[in-house]
Amino acid sequence: MHIVSYSEARSHLKEVMDRTAADADVTIITRRGSANAVLLSQEHYDSLMETVHLLRSPANAAHLAQSIAQDQAGSREPHRLADA
Known part of the structure; x- marks a missing residue:
């Protein structure tokens, strides 16, 4: 900053x-x-707006909070990404 x-x-x-x-x-x-x-920067602004948009949805916010809690508890599982 x-x-x-x-x-x-x-x-x-x-x-x-x-x-x-x-x-x-x-x-x-x-x-x-x-x-x-x-x-x-435009890049930073776009990123912030995307985050705001995603967190407006209570379901998205709850899913993110759950994912963070799982990560902090060490109970995450690796997932294989689908080939594009």
Whole structure:
């Protein structure tokens, strides 16, 4: 995560955007007296939106929670992926 001031972001917008996109990271842009803003790469944003979409379904959220619990308990079983 990178943090830059509004003035720095404005002066070096291309570089800030390039770094954010290349790192698939988050850049926080701070502003004095106003709320901060967050700059995300398209890849990062798409990933977050997909996660939000999947977790909106109570069934998906419950399945994920169950899978995490099984993994933490060490009771996972390997599965063979189907050939495409």
